Amino acid sequence: MTNFLAYDDVTDLNALIQEGLNAKQNPFADQSLGHNKTIGLIFFNSSLRTRMSTQKAAQNLGMNVIMMNVGQDSWGLEMEEGTVMNGDKAEHVKEAAAVVGKYCDIVAVRAFAGLQDREQDYREVVLNQFRKYAGVPLINLESATRHPLQSLADCITIEEFKVRKRPKIVLTWLPHFKPLPQAVANSFSEWMNHMDAEFVIANPEGYDLAPEFVGNARVMHNQNEAFEGADFIYGKNWSSYQQYGQVLTQDPSWMVTMDKMRLTDNGKFMHCLPVRRNMKVTDEVLDSPQSIVIEQAANREWSAQAVLKGVLQGL
Ligand SMILES: CCC[C@H](NC(=O)CCC(=O)O)C(=O)O
Numbered sequence: 001m002t003n004f005l006a007y008d009d010v011t012d013l014n015a016l017i018q019e020g021l022n023a024k025q026n027p028f029a030d031q032s033l034g035h036n037k038t039i040g041l042i043f044f045n046s047s048l049r050t051r052m053s054t055q056k057a058a059q060n061l062g063m064n065v066i067m068m069n070v071g072q073d074s075w076g077l078e079m080e081e082g083t084v085m086n087g088d089k090a091e092h093v094k095e096a097a098a099v100v101g102k103y104c105d106i107v108a109v110r111a112f113a114g115l116q117d118r119e120q121d122y123r124e125v126v127l128n129q130f131r132k133y134a135g136v137p138l139i140n141l142e143s144a145t146r147h148p149l150q151s152l153a154d155c156i157t158i159e160e161f162k163v164r165k166r167p168k169i170v171l172t173w174l175p176h177f178k179p180l181p182q183a184v185a186n187s188f189s190e191w192m193n194h195m196d197a198e199f200v201i202a203n204p205e206g207y208d209l210a211p212e213f214v215g216n217a218r219v220m221h222n223q224n225e226a227f228e229g230a231d232f233i234y235g236k237n238w239s240s241y242q243q244y245g246q247v248l249t250q251d252p253s254w255m256v257t258m259d260k261m262r263l264t265d266n267g268k269f270m271h272c273l274p275v276r277r278n279m280k281v282t283d284e285v286l287d288s289p290q291s292i293v294i295e296q297a298a299n300r301e302w303s304a305q306a307v308l309k310g311v312l313q314g315l
């Protein structure tokens with residue numbers, strides 16, 4: 001594996017899931033693989049799970065880790081080519097990415113969607129500038145349109161908890177008062193299109209994801225109908241793709257409650273976290289045995305370790 005930016009960088013999903021489960025069973029089996037190798041974790045946005053799980057996974061493999069928060073620790077970075085840099089950005093990504101690539105054997109970047117310009121976000125400008133100029137393998141820690149380390153952890157979790165070969169999995173939109181990226185929902189949908197599952201996306205009118213991410217999913221605008229007989233409910237908010245970056249509704253009836261979970265077939269509730277309790281999902285659901293959000297978050301370590309092992313083996 002060279003880069004890990006999207007599902008397309010995965011050659012064998014089942015093998016990668018198994019790698020994650022193997023790492024979970026035996027976290028230090030490959031602790032010499034990353035000896036004297038360094039990964040640079042570059043964050044343009046906040047993080048708890050991605051930051052800690054990726055550092056932990058790198059350390060399990062014997063790697064050194066350098067963490068950098070762009071704008072707080074380092075200089076603000078200009079992304080556009082040919083710009084006259086007389087504004088608030090002191091450094092161009094051309095130099096910054098190339099220099100980080102000299103210090104690190106692998107670079108990993110988190111840069112959320114700006115949610116202002118759909119074409120720019122869906123061109124993945126930041127991720128592609130780092131890919132272009134870092135000169136070393138690149139890992140996506142959540143970009144404008146995807147979050148593949150989260151999606152691999154989600155697949156590992158579903159494999160662990162599924163009770164039937166082809167589970168019904170529902171990605172449901174949840175209400176939020178501020179516009180959030182489509183990245184987690186896009187990525188989950190992209191990966192679920194490659195899992196053996198009945199995959200349904202439930203969202204209000206006006207919130208359909210980009211067609212290239214919906215794929216073969218069944219899109220439903222009636223949440224209760226979608227929940228019928230589901231094995232997994234994956235909750236996530238996202239802003240509108242069609243009316244880009246807009247909050248078209250905050251309809252609280254889309255919050256996941258125990259009454260809705262009773263429509264499922266003893267369904268498990270999943271969420272990538274952070275989650276806003278009693279706005280997106282009730283305490284009752286999150287504190288019930290049907291919630292597997294902590295186990296899901298724990299699997300981020302094994303997702304990162306499986307990917308880092310693959311990238312290290314390609315160095
Ligand atoms: C892993 C999820 C990261 C991010 N989540 C948020 O930005 C939540 C922010 C909030 O609820 O205020 C998102 O939705 O993409």
Ligand SMILES: NC(=O)OP(=O)(O)O
Nearest residue numbers: 047048049050272273
């Ligand atoms: N799910 C996830 O990526 O969490 P953080 O934003 O805390 O890293």
